[in-house]
Amino acid sequence: MALLTYRNLTVSFGGPKLLDNASLMIEEKERLCLVGRNGEGKSTLLRILDGVVAPDHGELETKPGICIRKLDQEIPTIPGETVFEVVAAGLGEASRTIAEYHRVARDYALDSSDEELADRLDELQNQLDHSDGWEIDRKVETVLDRVGLDGDMAFEALSGGNKRRALLARALVAEPDLLLLDEPTNHLDIPGIRWLEEFFRKTPIALLFVSHDRSFVRRMADGILDLDRGRLSRWDCNYDTYLERKSEWLAGEAKRNENFDKKLSEEEVWIRKGIRARRTRNEGRVRALQEMRQKRAQRREQSGAAQLEMNDAQMSGRKVIEAKGIGFDWDGSPLIQDFTTTIWRGDKIGICGLNGSGKTTLLQLLLGKLTPQEGTVTHGTRLEVAYFDQHRAQLDPNLSVAENVFPGGDTVTINGRSRHILSYLQDFLFTAETARAPIRKLSGGERARLLLARLFLQPANLLVLDEPTNDLDIETVELLEERLLEFDATLLLVSHDRAFLDNVVTSTLALEGDGQVREYAAGADQWVADFERRQAASAAKSTKPTVKTEAKIPPKDTSKAKPRKLLNKEREALKSLPGQIETLEAEHSELAARMSTADYYQDPKNDPAADSERLAKLEEETLEAYARWEELSELEAGAR
Known part of the structure:
Protein backbone atom coordinates (compact mmCIF):
# COMPACT_ATOMS: atom_id res chain seq x y z
CA MET A 1 0.00 0.00 0.00
CA ALA A 2 1.26 3.48 -0.85
CA LEU A 3 2.10 5.63 2.16
CA LEU A 4 2.12 8.79 0.07
CA THR A 5 1.81 9.86 -3.52
CA TYR A 6 2.86 13.24 -4.94
CA ARG A 7 1.86 14.34 -8.44
CA ASN A 8 2.93 17.38 -10.46
CA LEU A 9 5.36 18.42 -7.73
CA THR A 10 6.98 21.73 -8.71
CA VAL A 11 9.49 23.85 -6.76
CA SER A 12 11.52 26.84 -7.86
CA PHE A 13 13.38 29.45 -5.86
CA GLY A 14 13.77 31.94 -8.68
CA GLY A 15 16.21 29.89 -10.77
CA PRO A 16 15.80 26.64 -12.71
CA LYS A 17 13.12 24.40 -11.25
CA LEU A 18 14.45 22.02 -8.61
CA LEU A 19 11.39 19.84 -9.17
CA ASP A 20 9.56 20.12 -12.47
CA ASN A 21 6.15 18.38 -12.41
CA ALA A 22 7.73 15.46 -10.58
CA SER A 23 5.86 12.38 -9.39
CA LEU A 24 6.69 10.37 -6.30
CA MET A 25 5.20 7.31 -4.60
CA ILE A 26 6.53 5.62 -1.46
CA GLU A 27 5.23 2.21 -0.38
CA GLU A 28 5.15 0.73 3.12
CA LYS A 29 8.43 -0.72 4.45
CA GLU A 30 10.48 0.08 1.33
CA ARG A 31 13.91 1.69 1.57
CA LEU A 32 14.65 4.28 -1.12
CA CYS A 33 17.88 6.19 -1.64
CA LEU A 34 17.54 9.68 -3.15
CA VAL A 35 20.54 10.45 -5.38
CA GLY A 36 21.60 13.52 -7.34
CA ARG A 37 24.36 16.07 -7.53
CA ASN A 38 24.92 18.75 -4.90
CA GLY A 39 22.43 21.56 -5.48
CA GLU A 40 19.88 19.44 -7.40
CA GLY A 41 17.33 19.73 -4.58
CA LYS A 42 17.59 16.50 -2.58
CA SER A 43 17.41 18.20 0.83
CA THR A 44 14.59 20.44 -0.45
CA LEU A 45 12.53 17.37 -1.37
CA LEU A 46 13.07 15.91 2.11
CA ARG A 47 11.95 19.20 3.67
CA ILE A 48 8.83 19.22 1.50
CA LEU A 49 7.91 15.72 2.65
CA ASP A 50 8.62 16.80 6.24
CA GLY A 51 6.21 19.72 5.83
CA VAL A 52 8.87 22.40 6.40
CA VAL A 53 8.89 23.72 2.80
CA ALA A 54 5.73 24.27 0.74
CA PRO A 55 6.01 23.41 -2.96
CA ASP A 56 4.88 25.84 -5.65
CA HIS A 57 2.49 23.19 -6.89
CA GLY A 58 1.66 19.57 -6.21
CA GLU A 59 -1.12 17.12 -5.44
CA LEU A 60 -0.48 15.03 -2.31
CA GLU A 61 -2.31 11.88 -1.24
CA THR A 62 -1.33 10.11 1.98
CA LYS A 63 -2.36 7.14 4.03
CA PRO A 64 -4.84 8.32 6.69
CA GLY A 65 -3.06 9.22 9.93
CA ILE A 66 0.40 8.92 8.37
CA CYS A 67 3.31 9.81 10.65
CA ILE A 68 6.50 11.16 9.04
CA ARG A 69 9.69 12.00 10.93
CA LYS A 70 13.03 13.36 9.74
CA LEU A 71 16.59 12.87 11.00
CA ASP A 72 18.54 15.97 10.02
CA GLN A 73 22.12 16.02 8.79
CA GLU A 74 23.39 18.43 11.43
CA ILE A 75 23.41 17.64 15.16
CA PRO A 76 21.70 20.46 17.10
CA THR A 77 22.96 21.99 20.34
CA ILE A 78 20.58 21.00 23.17
CA PRO A 79 22.10 22.24 26.44
CA GLY A 80 20.82 21.17 29.84
CA GLU A 81 18.63 18.27 28.68
CA THR A 82 19.01 14.57 29.37
CA VAL A 83 18.80 11.92 26.68
CA PHE A 84 15.36 10.95 28.04
CA GLU A 85 14.09 14.52 27.60
CA VAL A 86 15.49 14.79 24.08
CA VAL A 87 13.85 11.52 23.04
CA ALA A 88 10.54 12.27 24.78
CA ALA A 89 10.33 15.56 22.85
CA GLY A 90 9.59 13.45 19.79
CA LEU A 91 6.09 12.94 21.22
CA GLY A 92 5.36 16.68 21.41
CA GLU A 93 3.48 18.43 24.21
CA ALA A 94 2.29 15.13 25.68
CA SER A 95 5.82 14.36 26.79
CA ARG A 96 6.38 17.45 28.95
CA THR A 97 4.95 15.96 32.12
CA ILE A 98 6.86 12.68 31.95
CA ALA A 99 10.10 14.54 31.09
CA GLU A 100 9.67 16.81 34.12
CA TYR A 101 8.82 13.79 36.29
CA HIS A 102 12.12 12.13 35.34
CA ARG A 103 14.06 15.33 36.00
CA VAL A 104 12.44 15.91 39.41
CA ALA A 105 12.84 12.22 40.36
CA ARG A 106 16.53 12.40 39.54
CA ASP A 107 17.00 15.56 41.62
CA TYR A 108 15.02 14.09 44.51
CA ALA A 109 17.21 10.98 44.47
CA LEU A 110 20.19 13.27 45.08
CA ASP A 111 18.47 15.21 47.89
CA SER A 112 15.54 13.35 49.45
CA SER A 113 15.26 15.97 52.23
CA ASP A 114 13.97 18.61 49.80
CA GLU A 115 10.24 18.88 50.58
CA GLU A 116 9.45 21.04 47.54
CA LEU A 117 10.87 18.35 45.28
CA ALA A 118 8.88 15.68 47.12
CA ASP A 119 5.64 17.66 46.74
CA ARG A 120 6.27 18.33 43.06
CA LEU A 121 7.06 14.67 42.49
CA ASP A 122 3.70 13.70 44.03
CA GLU A 123 1.86 16.21 41.84
CA LEU A 124 3.50 14.93 38.70
CA GLN A 125 2.82 11.31 39.63
CA ASN A 126 -0.90 12.11 40.14
CA GLN A 127 -1.01 13.81 36.72
CA LEU A 128 0.58 10.78 35.10
CA ASP A 129 -1.81 8.41 36.90
CA HIS A 130 -4.80 10.26 35.41
CA SER A 131 -3.45 10.49 31.86
CA ASP A 132 -1.56 8.32 29.38
CA GLY A 133 1.75 9.55 30.82
CA TRP A 134 2.99 6.13 31.83
CA GLU A 135 2.37 4.84 28.31
CA ILE A 136 4.59 7.67 27.03
CA ASP A 137 7.21 6.66 29.57
CA ARG A 138 7.06 3.07 28.33
CA LYS A 139 7.50 4.16 24.71
CA VAL A 140 10.53 6.30 25.54
CA GLU A 141 12.19 3.60 27.64
CA THR A 142 11.53 1.00 24.95
CA VAL A 143 13.15 3.01 22.18
CA LEU A 144 16.09 3.95 24.45
CA ASP A 145 16.68 0.25 25.02
CA ARG A 146 16.56 -0.39 21.27
CA VAL A 147 19.29 2.18 20.56
CA GLY A 148 21.29 1.25 23.68
CA LEU A 149 21.37 4.60 25.52
CA ASP A 150 21.04 5.66 29.16
CA GLY A 151 18.20 8.15 29.46
CA ASP A 152 19.75 9.90 32.48
CA MET A 153 22.90 10.96 30.61
CA ALA A 154 23.29 14.60 29.53
CA PHE A 155 22.75 14.88 25.77
CA GLU A 156 25.66 17.33 25.37
CA ALA A 157 28.01 14.87 27.11
CA LEU A 158 27.47 12.22 24.43
CA SER A 159 29.85 11.51 21.56
CA GLY A 160 28.76 12.57 18.09
CA GLY A 161 27.74 9.01 17.29
CA ASN A 162 25.62 8.62 20.41
CA LYS A 163 24.00 12.02 19.83
CA ARG A 164 23.00 10.68 16.44
CA ARG A 165 21.48 7.61 18.18
CA ALA A 166 19.54 9.84 20.57
CA LEU A 167 18.13 11.89 17.69
CA LEU A 168 17.22 8.68 15.89
CA ALA A 169 15.38 7.55 19.03
CA ARG A 170 13.52 10.88 19.12
CA ALA A 171 12.34 10.23 15.57
CA LEU A 172 11.42 6.59 16.27
CA VAL A 173 9.48 7.18 19.50
CA ALA A 174 6.56 8.57 17.51
CA GLU A 175 6.37 5.22 15.66
CA PRO A 176 6.60 6.80 12.19
CA ASP A 177 5.40 5.18 8.99
CA LEU A 178 8.12 6.97 7.01
CA LEU A 179 11.55 8.09 8.20
CA LEU A 180 13.48 10.71 6.23
CA LEU A 181 17.28 10.61 6.63
CA ASP A 182 19.68 13.29 5.39
CA GLU A 183 23.26 11.93 5.39
CA PRO A 184 22.61 9.59 8.37
CA THR A 185 26.19 8.25 8.48
CA ASN A 186 27.78 11.68 9.13
CA HIS A 187 29.39 11.81 12.62
CA LEU A 188 29.33 8.02 12.91
CA ASP A 189 32.38 5.76 13.07
CA ILE A 190 32.40 2.56 11.02
CA PRO A 191 31.03 0.27 13.79
CA GLY A 192 28.32 2.90 14.37
CA ILE A 193 27.43 2.84 10.67
CA ARG A 194 27.31 -0.96 10.71
CA TRP A 195 25.01 -0.82 13.77
CA LEU A 196 22.75 1.65 11.96
CA GLU A 197 22.56 -0.61 8.90
CA GLU A 198 21.61 -3.62 10.97
CA PHE A 199 19.10 -1.60 13.01
CA PHE A 200 17.26 -0.34 9.92
CA ARG A 201 17.32 -3.74 8.24
CA LYS A 202 15.34 -5.07 11.22
CA THR A 203 12.98 -2.08 11.45
CA PRO A 204 9.73 -2.29 9.42
CA ILE A 205 9.66 1.45 8.67
CA ALA A 206 9.75 2.96 5.19
CA LEU A 207 12.97 4.92 4.61
CA LEU A 208 13.84 7.70 2.19
CA PHE A 209 17.45 8.69 2.64
CA VAL A 210 20.23 10.77 1.11
CA SER A 211 23.77 9.44 1.55
CA HIS A 212 27.21 9.77 -0.07
CA ASP A 213 28.32 6.52 1.62
CA ARG A 214 28.16 3.96 -1.20
CA SER A 215 28.62 0.99 1.14
CA PHE A 216 25.60 2.18 3.17
CA VAL A 217 23.56 2.73 -0.02
CA ARG A 218 24.46 -0.70 -1.39
CA ARG A 219 23.49 -2.41 1.86
CA MET A 220 20.31 -0.45 2.56
CA ALA A 221 18.56 0.61 -0.67
CA ASP A 222 16.12 -1.62 -2.50
CA GLY A 223 15.23 1.19 -4.89
CA ILE A 224 16.70 4.47 -6.16
CA LEU A 225 15.07 7.87 -6.67
CA ASP A 226 17.14 9.92 -9.11
CA LEU A 227 16.80 13.73 -9.07
CA ASP A 228 18.35 15.13 -12.25
CA ARG A 229 17.63 18.60 -13.70
CA GLY A 230 14.25 18.82 -12.01
CA ARG A 231 13.16 15.35 -13.13
CA LEU A 232 12.50 12.70 -10.50
CA SER A 233 12.78 9.13 -11.78
CA ARG A 234 12.42 5.86 -9.94
CA TRP A 235 14.64 2.82 -10.49
CA ASP A 236 13.42 -0.39 -8.84
CA CYS A 237 16.79 -2.08 -8.50
CA ASN A 238 19.91 -2.02 -6.36
CA TYR A 239 22.47 0.78 -6.56
CA ASP A 240 24.97 -0.93 -8.87
CA THR A 241 22.26 -1.93 -11.35
CA TYR A 242 20.95 1.64 -11.25
CA LEU A 243 24.41 2.96 -12.17
CA GLU A 244 24.53 0.70 -15.23
CA ARG A 245 20.99 1.56 -16.35
CA LYS A 246 21.40 5.29 -15.76
CA SER A 247 24.62 5.30 -17.79
CA GLU A 248 22.80 3.59 -20.67
CA TRP A 249 19.90 6.06 -20.36
CA LEU A 250 22.25 9.07 -20.48
CA ALA A 251 23.96 7.64 -23.56
CA GLY A 252 20.56 7.26 -25.20
CA GLU A 253 19.60 10.80 -24.21
CA ALA A 254 22.79 12.15 -25.75
CA LYS A 255 22.03 10.28 -28.98
CA ARG A 256 18.45 11.56 -29.07
CA ASN A 257 19.64 15.13 -28.50
CA GLU A 258 22.22 14.75 -31.24
CA ASN A 259 19.56 13.60 -33.73
CA PHE A 260 17.20 16.40 -32.62
CA ASP A 261 19.91 19.05 -33.05
CA LYS A 262 20.78 17.73 -36.49
CA LYS A 263 17.13 17.90 -37.56
CA LEU A 264 16.79 21.41 -36.12
CA SER A 265 19.89 22.54 -38.01
CA GLU A 266 18.46 21.18 -41.27
CA GLU A 267 15.15 23.00 -40.69
CA GLU A 268 16.98 26.25 -39.93
CA VAL A 269 18.78 25.95 -43.27
CA TRP A 270 15.45 25.36 -45.00
CA ILE A 271 13.72 28.36 -43.43
CA ARG A 272 16.53 30.65 -44.64
CA LYS A 273 16.26 29.69 -48.31
CA GLY A 274 15.52 32.33 -50.95
CA ILE A 275 12.33 34.25 -51.74
CA ARG A 276 11.03 31.62 -54.10
CA ALA A 277 11.30 28.90 -51.48
CA ARG A 278 9.57 31.11 -48.91
CA ARG A 279 6.55 31.58 -51.24
CA THR A 280 6.00 27.85 -51.25
CA ARG A 281 6.75 27.40 -47.61
CA ASN A 282 4.84 24.64 -45.82
CA GLU A 283 3.11 26.45 -42.96
CA GLY A 284 2.85 23.22 -40.97
CA ARG A 285 6.58 22.78 -41.32
CA VAL A 286 7.12 26.34 -40.12
CA ARG A 287 5.02 25.71 -37.02
CA ALA A 288 6.95 22.49 -36.38
CA LEU A 289 10.21 24.44 -36.57
CA GLN A 290 8.93 27.00 -34.07
CA GLU A 291 8.01 24.17 -31.70
CA MET A 292 11.46 22.63 -32.14
CA ARG A 293 13.09 25.98 -31.31
CA GLN A 294 11.00 26.27 -28.17
CA LYS A 295 11.76 22.70 -27.14
CA ARG A 296 15.50 23.25 -27.66
CA ALA A 297 15.40 26.46 -25.60
CA GLN A 298 13.72 24.60 -22.74
CA ARG A 299 16.21 21.73 -22.72
CA ARG A 300 18.27 21.50 -19.52
CA GLU A 301 21.69 20.10 -20.18
CA GLN A 302 23.29 18.00 -17.51
CA SER A 303 25.95 20.11 -15.81
CA GLY A 304 29.49 18.93 -16.41
CA ALA A 305 31.35 16.90 -13.82
CA ALA A 306 33.83 18.61 -11.54
CA GLN A 307 37.38 18.71 -12.93
CA LEU A 308 39.85 18.06 -10.11
CA GLU A 309 43.45 18.77 -11.03
CA MET A 310 46.25 18.73 -8.46
CA ASN A 311 49.28 20.99 -8.54
CA ASP A 312 52.45 18.93 -8.93
CA ALA A 313 55.28 19.35 -6.42
CA GLN A 314 58.90 18.31 -6.32
CA MET A 315 59.50 14.70 -5.30
CA SER A 316 59.98 14.14 -1.58
CA GLY A 317 62.69 12.00 -0.06
CA ARG A 318 62.12 8.25 -0.19
CA LYS A 319 61.41 8.02 3.55
CA VAL A 320 58.55 10.42 4.36
CA ILE A 321 57.78 9.88 8.07
CA GLU A 322 59.36 7.59 10.65
CA ALA A 323 57.70 7.13 14.06
CA LYS A 324 59.50 5.18 16.79
CA GLY A 325 57.74 4.14 19.98
CA ILE A 326 55.52 7.22 20.14
CA GLY A 327 53.01 7.66 22.92
CA PHE A 328 50.49 10.35 23.83
CA ASP A 329 48.06 10.61 26.77
CA TRP A 330 45.02 12.84 27.09
CA ASP A 331 43.65 13.62 30.57
CA GLY A 332 45.56 10.65 31.93
CA SER A 333 44.18 8.20 29.37
CA PRO A 334 46.49 6.74 26.71
CA LEU A 335 45.44 7.62 23.17
CA ILE A 336 48.58 6.31 21.46
CA GLN A 337 50.97 3.77 23.01
CA ASP A 338 54.34 2.54 21.73
CA PHE A 339 53.49 3.05 18.06
CA THR A 340 56.20 2.51 15.45
CA THR A 341 55.86 2.82 11.68
CA THR A 342 57.65 4.04 8.57
CA ILE A 343 55.76 5.81 5.79
CA TRP A 344 57.47 5.69 2.41
CA ARG A 345 57.01 7.90 -0.62
CA GLY A 346 53.95 6.73 -2.54
CA ASP A 347 52.21 5.12 0.45
CA LYS A 348 48.49 5.83 0.72
CA ILE A 349 47.65 5.33 4.39
CA GLY A 350 44.08 5.23 5.68
CA ILE A 351 43.34 6.11 9.31
CA CYS A 352 40.04 4.89 10.75
CA GLY A 353 38.60 3.75 14.06
CA LEU A 354 36.11 4.53 16.79
CA ASN A 355 34.96 8.07 17.49
CA GLY A 356 37.21 9.69 20.09
CA SER A 357 39.90 7.02 19.72
CA GLY A 358 42.63 9.48 18.69
CA LYS A 359 42.64 9.48 14.88
CA THR A 360 43.18 13.22 14.55
CA THR A 361 45.73 13.11 17.39
CA LEU A 362 47.70 10.44 15.52
CA LEU A 363 47.56 12.57 12.40
CA GLN A 364 48.86 15.62 14.29
CA LEU A 365 51.67 13.56 15.81
CA LEU A 366 52.75 12.22 12.43
CA LEU A 367 52.70 15.72 10.94
CA GLY A 368 54.71 17.18 13.80
CA LYS A 369 51.91 19.51 14.91
CA LEU A 370 51.86 17.67 18.26
CA THR A 371 54.98 16.52 20.13
CA PRO A 372 54.78 12.93 21.37
CA GLN A 373 55.17 12.46 25.11
CA GLU A 374 57.19 9.34 24.35
CA GLY A 375 59.22 8.32 21.31
CA THR A 376 60.18 10.32 18.25
CA VAL A 377 58.77 11.36 14.87
CA THR A 378 61.24 12.14 12.08
CA HIS A 379 60.34 13.69 8.72
CA GLY A 380 62.10 13.03 5.45
CA THR A 381 63.44 15.67 3.12
CA ARG A 382 61.67 18.10 0.77
CA LEU A 383 58.20 17.60 2.27
CA GLU A 384 55.42 19.88 0.99
CA VAL A 385 52.17 19.28 2.91
CA ALA A 386 48.60 20.17 1.86
CA TYR A 387 45.96 19.67 4.57
CA PHE A 388 42.16 19.25 4.24
CA ASP A 389 40.40 20.11 7.52
CA GLN A 390 37.11 18.27 8.19
CA HIS A 391 35.80 21.24 10.21
CA ARG A 392 36.27 23.66 7.27
CA ALA A 393 38.16 25.94 9.69
CA GLN A 394 40.40 27.19 6.88
CA LEU A 395 37.51 29.06 5.24
CA ASP A 396 36.84 32.71 6.09
CA PRO A 397 33.07 33.39 6.19
CA ASN A 398 33.66 37.10 5.54
CA LEU A 399 35.28 36.50 2.15
CA SER A 400 33.80 35.49 -1.18
CA VAL A 401 34.27 32.06 -2.70
CA ALA A 402 37.02 33.31 -5.03
CA GLU A 403 38.78 35.22 -2.22
CA ASN A 404 38.79 32.12 -0.03
CA VAL A 405 40.47 30.12 -2.77
CA PHE A 406 43.03 32.72 -3.81
CA PRO A 407 43.00 36.07 -1.98
CA GLY A 408 46.08 37.31 -3.84
CA GLY A 409 44.52 38.21 -7.19
CA ASP A 410 42.54 37.01 -10.19
CA THR A 411 45.04 34.55 -11.68
CA VAL A 412 46.11 31.17 -10.32
CA THR A 413 48.83 28.83 -11.54
CA ILE A 414 48.20 25.11 -12.06
CA ASN A 415 51.17 22.99 -13.13
CA GLY A 416 52.84 25.98 -14.77
CA ARG A 417 49.69 27.24 -16.56
CA SER A 418 48.05 30.55 -15.63
CA ARG A 419 44.25 30.52 -15.31
CA HIS A 420 41.68 33.09 -14.27
CA ILE A 421 40.25 32.30 -10.84
CA LEU A 422 36.66 32.17 -12.20
CA SER A 423 37.68 29.68 -14.88
CA TYR A 424 39.45 27.55 -12.27
CA LEU A 425 36.39 27.60 -10.00
CA GLN A 426 34.17 26.49 -12.90
CA ASP A 427 36.11 23.21 -12.79
CA PHE A 428 34.67 22.76 -9.29
CA LEU A 429 31.14 23.62 -10.54
CA PHE A 430 31.03 27.19 -9.19
CA THR A 431 29.38 29.71 -11.50
CA ALA A 432 30.83 33.20 -11.85
CA GLU A 433 27.95 34.56 -9.74
CA THR A 434 28.56 32.04 -6.96
CA ALA A 435 32.32 32.64 -7.07
CA ARG A 436 31.77 36.31 -6.23
CA ALA A 437 29.24 35.60 -3.45
CA PRO A 438 30.04 35.15 0.29
CA ILE A 439 30.61 31.55 1.34
CA ARG A 440 27.88 31.72 3.99
CA LYS A 441 25.42 30.99 1.17
CA LEU A 442 27.11 27.69 0.29
CA SER A 443 25.76 24.25 1.16
CA GLY A 444 27.88 21.70 2.99
CA GLY A 445 28.77 19.95 -0.27
CA GLU A 446 29.75 23.24 -1.93
CA ARG A 447 31.98 24.11 1.03
CA ALA A 448 33.72 20.76 0.70
CA ARG A 449 34.30 21.39 -3.03
CA LEU A 450 35.58 24.89 -2.23
CA LEU A 451 38.11 23.52 0.23
CA LEU A 452 39.28 21.01 -2.37
CA ALA A 453 39.67 23.85 -4.90
CA ARG A 454 41.83 25.73 -2.41
CA LEU A 455 43.77 22.64 -1.42
CA PHE A 456 44.66 21.59 -4.97
CA LEU A 457 46.29 24.96 -5.67
CA GLN A 458 49.03 24.05 -3.21
CA PRO A 459 51.95 22.05 -4.63
CA ALA A 460 52.10 18.98 -2.38
CA ASN A 461 53.96 15.71 -2.13
CA LEU A 462 52.21 14.81 1.15
CA LEU A 463 48.43 15.17 0.93
CA VAL A 464 46.51 14.99 4.22
CA LEU A 465 42.72 14.60 4.03
CA ASP A 466 40.58 14.55 7.18
CA GLU A 467 37.05 13.30 6.31
CA PRO A 468 37.05 14.79 2.78
CA THR A 469 33.89 13.01 1.56
CA ASN A 470 31.43 14.49 4.07
CA ASP A 471 28.64 16.35 2.20
CA LEU A 472 30.04 15.61 -1.27
CA ASP A 473 27.74 13.99 -3.80
CA ILE A 474 28.68 10.48 -4.88
CA GLU A 475 29.85 11.56 -8.35
CA THR A 476 32.38 14.02 -6.87
CA VAL A 477 33.52 11.40 -4.33
CA GLU A 478 34.23 8.98 -7.19
CA LEU A 479 36.11 11.67 -9.12
CA LEU A 480 38.19 12.46 -6.02
CA GLU A 481 38.98 8.74 -5.80
CA GLU A 482 40.29 8.76 -9.36
CA ARG A 483 42.56 11.74 -8.68
CA LEU A 484 43.94 10.18 -5.50
CA LEU A 485 44.69 6.94 -7.33
CA GLU A 486 46.61 8.97 -9.93
CA PHE A 487 48.46 10.93 -7.21
CA ASP A 488 51.94 9.42 -7.17
CA ALA A 489 53.11 11.05 -3.92
CA THR A 490 52.10 10.22 -0.32
CA LEU A 491 48.59 10.33 1.16
CA LEU A 492 47.27 10.29 4.74
CA LEU A 493 43.49 9.84 4.73
CA VAL A 494 41.15 9.90 7.75
CA SER A 495 37.73 8.56 6.79
CA HIS A 496 34.73 6.47 7.89
CA ASP A 497 33.72 5.88 4.26
CA ARG A 498 34.47 2.19 3.75
CA ALA A 499 34.19 2.17 -0.04
CA PHE A 500 36.42 5.26 -0.30
CA LEU A 501 39.09 3.68 1.92
CA ASP A 502 38.93 0.33 0.15
CA ASN A 503 39.30 1.95 -3.28
CA VAL A 504 42.14 4.35 -2.44
CA VAL A 505 44.49 3.25 0.34
CA THR A 506 47.29 0.69 0.35
CA SER A 507 47.15 0.09 4.12
CA THR A 508 45.07 1.16 7.11
CA LEU A 509 45.89 2.25 10.66
CA ALA A 510 42.96 1.52 12.99
CA LEU A 511 42.38 2.90 16.50
CA GLU A 512 39.89 1.59 19.06
CA GLY A 513 40.58 3.89 22.01
CA ASP A 514 42.80 1.45 23.92
CA GLY A 515 46.05 3.13 22.93
CA GLN A 516 46.91 0.49 20.32
CA VAL A 517 47.31 1.36 16.65
CA ARG A 518 46.61 -1.72 14.53
CA GLU A 519 47.90 -1.91 10.96
CA TYR A 520 46.07 -3.74 8.16
CA ALA A 521 46.75 -4.19 4.46
CA ALA A 522 44.37 -2.39 2.08
CA GLY A 523 41.16 -0.70 3.32
CA ALA A 524 38.93 -0.92 6.38
CA ASP A 525 37.24 -4.27 5.75
CA GLN A 526 39.90 -6.36 7.50
CA TRP A 527 39.82 -4.14 10.58
CA VAL A 528 36.00 -4.20 10.73
CA ALA A 529 35.97 -8.01 10.54
CA ASP A 530 38.74 -8.26 13.15
CA PHE A 531 37.07 -5.74 15.48
CA GLU A 532 33.68 -7.45 15.33
CA ARG A 533 35.26 -10.87 15.81
CA ARG A 534 37.01 -9.65 18.98
CA GLN A 535 33.82 -7.95 20.17
CA ALA A 536 31.86 -11.18 19.71
CA ALA A 537 34.55 -13.22 21.47
CA SER A 538 34.62 -10.75 24.37
CA ALA A 539 30.84 -10.85 24.69
CA ALA A 540 30.87 -14.67 24.65
CA LYS A 541 33.43 -14.80 27.48
CA SER A 542 31.57 -12.31 29.64
CA THR A 543 29.28 -13.88 32.23
CA LYS A 544 27.94 -10.60 33.57
CA PRO A 545 24.51 -9.40 32.38
CA THR A 546 24.96 -6.38 30.12
CA VAL A 547 22.63 -3.77 28.66
CA LYS A 548 22.23 -4.29 24.96
CA THR A 549 24.19 -1.59 23.17
CA GLU A 550 24.27 -2.58 19.57
CA ALA A 551 23.47 -5.39 17.19
CA LYS A 552 26.36 -7.70 16.48
CA ILE A 553 27.15 -8.24 12.83
CA PRO A 554 28.70 -11.50 11.61
CA PRO A 555 32.33 -11.06 10.57
CA LYS A 556 32.76 -10.39 6.89
CA ASP A 557 34.16 -13.26 4.85
CA THR A 558 37.47 -11.99 3.53
CA SER A 559 38.57 -15.29 2.00
CA LYS A 560 37.74 -13.95 -1.47
CA ALA A 561 39.18 -10.49 -0.99
CA LYS A 562 40.18 -8.69 -4.15
CA PRO A 563 43.92 -8.61 -4.99
CA ARG A 564 45.69 -5.72 -3.33
CA LYS A 565 48.77 -3.73 -4.18
CA LEU A 566 51.97 -4.34 -2.28
CA LEU A 567 52.78 -1.98 0.56
Missing part, protein backbone atom coordinates in the same frame (compact mmCIF):
# COMPACT_ATOMS: atom_id res chain seq x y z
CA ASN A 568 56.00 -0.04 0.08
CA LYS A 569 57.74 -2.02 2.81
CA GLU A 570 56.59 -5.25 1.12
CA ARG A 571 57.90 -3.94 -2.20
CA GLU A 572 61.25 -3.27 -0.50
CA ALA A 573 61.24 -6.77 0.98
CA LEU A 574 60.51 -8.29 -2.44
CA LYS A 575 63.55 -6.49 -3.87
CA SER A 576 65.88 -7.42 -1.02
CA LEU A 577 64.83 -11.04 -0.44
CA PRO A 578 66.80 -12.57 -3.39
CA GLY A 579 69.98 -11.00 -2.04
CA GLN A 580 69.22 -12.23 1.48
CA ILE A 581 68.60 -15.76 0.16
CA GLU A 582 71.91 -15.73 -1.72
CA THR A 583 73.74 -14.58 1.42
CA LEU A 584 72.10 -17.29 3.55
CA GLU A 585 72.85 -20.00 0.98
CA ALA A 586 76.46 -18.84 0.59
CA GLU A 587 77.03 -18.96 4.34
CA HIS A 588 75.35 -22.37 4.54
CA SER A 589 77.52 -23.77 1.70
CA GLU A 590 80.73 -22.36 3.16
CA LEU A 591 80.02 -23.71 6.67
CA ALA A 592 78.86 -27.13 5.38
CA ALA A 593 82.03 -27.41 3.24
CA ARG A 594 84.29 -26.63 6.21
CA MET A 595 82.53 -29.16 8.43
CA SER A 596 82.91 -31.88 5.78
CA THR A 597 86.73 -31.90 6.04
CA ALA A 598 88.79 -33.97 8.50
CA ASP A 599 90.86 -30.92 9.48
CA TYR A 600 87.73 -29.20 10.84
CA TYR A 601 87.33 -31.67 13.71
CA GLN A 602 91.05 -31.68 14.55
CA ASP A 603 91.09 -27.88 15.09
CA PRO A 604 90.25 -27.13 18.76
CA LYS A 605 89.03 -23.62 17.81
CA ASN A 606 85.99 -25.10 16.01
CA ASP A 607 82.74 -25.88 17.90
CA PRO A 608 80.91 -28.69 16.01
CA ALA A 609 77.78 -28.43 18.21
CA ALA A 610 77.40 -24.68 17.73
CA ASP A 611 78.13 -24.87 14.01
CA SER A 612 75.62 -27.69 13.55
CA GLU A 613 73.01 -25.54 15.28
CA ARG A 614 73.96 -22.64 12.98
CA LEU A 615 73.56 -24.87 9.89
CA ALA A 616 70.04 -25.84 10.99
CA LYS A 617 69.21 -22.18 11.65
CA LEU A 618 70.46 -21.15 8.19
CA GLU A 619 68.30 -23.83 6.57
CA GLU A 620 65.24 -22.59 8.49
CA GLU A 621 65.88 -18.93 7.61
CA THR A 622 66.43 -19.80 3.95
CA LEU A 623 63.12 -21.70 3.77
CA GLU A 624 61.29 -18.79 5.45
CA ALA A 625 62.87 -16.30 3.03
CA TYR A 626 61.85 -18.42 0.05
CA ALA A 627 58.27 -18.71 1.38
CA ARG A 628 58.04 -14.95 1.93
CA TRP A 629 59.47 -14.24 -1.52
CA GLU A 630 56.91 -16.55 -3.16
CA GLU A 631 54.06 -14.97 -1.17
CA LEU A 632 55.02 -11.42 -2.18
CA SER A 633 55.62 -12.46 -5.80
CA GLU A 634 52.09 -13.92 -5.98
CA LEU A 635 50.65 -10.73 -4.46
CA GLU A 636 52.50 -8.61 -7.00
CA ALA A 637 51.29 -10.78 -9.89
CA GLY A 638 47.69 -10.73 -8.63
CA ALA A 639 47.61 -6.95 -8.35
CA ARG A 640 48.67 -6.42 -11.98
